Amino acid sequence: MMLSVEDIHSYYGDSHVLEGVSLAVARGEVVAILGRNGMGKTTLVRGLIGFTPPRQGRVLFKGRDVVSLPPFRAVEMGMGLVPQGRRIFPSLSVLENLRVAGANGKERWNLERVFALFPRLAARKAHPGDTLSGGEQQMLAIGRALMTNPDLLLMDEPTEGLAPLVVREVAKTLDELRREGLSILLVEQNVPFAAKVADRIHVLSRGRIVHSCSPAELLANDEVKSRYLGLGS
Ligand SMILES: Nc1ncnc2c1ncn2[C@@H]1O[C@H](COP(=O)(O)OP(=O)(O)O)[C@@H](O)[C@H]1O
Numbered sequence: 001m002m003l004s005v006e007d008i009h010s011y012y013g014d015s016h017v018l019e020g021v022s023l024a025v026a027r028g029e030v031v032a033i034l035g036r037n038g039m040g041k042t043t044l045v046r047g048l049i050g051f052t053p054p055r056q057g058r059v060l061f062k063g064r065d066v067v068s069l070p071p072f073r074a075v076e077m078g079m080g081l082v083p084q085g086r087r088i089f090p091s092l093s094v095l096e097n098l099r100v101a102g103a104n105g106k107e108r109w110n111l112e113r114v115f116a117l118f119p120r121l122a123a124r125k126a127h128p129g130d131t132l133s134g135g136e137q138q139m140l141a142i143g144r145a146l147m148t149n150p151d152l153l154l155m156d157e158p159t160e161g162l163a164p165l166v167v168r169e170v171a172k173t174l175d176e177l178r179r180e181g182l183s184i185l186l187v188e189q190n191v192p193f194a195a196k197v198a199d200r201i202h203v204l205s206r207g208r209i210v211h212s213c214s215p216a217e218l219l220a221n222d223e224v225k226s227r228y229l230g231l232g233s
């Protein structure tokens, strides 16, 4: 297993946000966590990489418990993060944003490969991050994570605020990354997008996984969609 999460509990102060979450991601698998705002998706992602370590439970990454490790160790071990809201450096150029991720050029991912994956970034190499469109910023955030040579990519709402056409491009990118053999844990509110790219889906509500299914099952399940994902009725 690339990632095994066993009954994790996370808190902010006294506030109990994740109330026993368990899940697994196999090598080469794309697993999506769907849930509305405030349900604990970002807290889960932060818990896996070590920004908000769970107080209880285990996070096994490539078989090793990483709960007590600082985030940079998880990144060194091959966990890459595409954070919610992209978080690129606005005043740094595209090139500089990619270089701060620190690949040395001898690894699987380097500038050439990121630019081959995202030709639009190559054309804007010297442009400051804050002059990019939302879609280009998302590509940059993904490219920056790839520069750390991850085996597991954590993606926190990569389609947030993007136009439908751009969402389709992100879906294509995820398919390419999957073909590269990457494992992906995707956190989303966009149900059609997640159903399109994921192998398996978990629905998160108030810090618990309340439903687990295949994408096809989710699309056909009106009750789960309306009750937990605010869709239709
Ligand atoms: N830094 C924080 N301090 C206190 N509470 C927080 C913090 N971040 C998030 N929360 C709370 O934790 C819950 C889950 O938030 P979050 O994980 O960001 O949800 P999601 O990503 O699904 O929108 C929410 O009730 C939110 O208000």
Ligand SMILES: [Mg+2]
Pocket (backbone or CB within 6 Å): 041, 042, 043, 084, 156
């Ligand atoms: Mg969030």
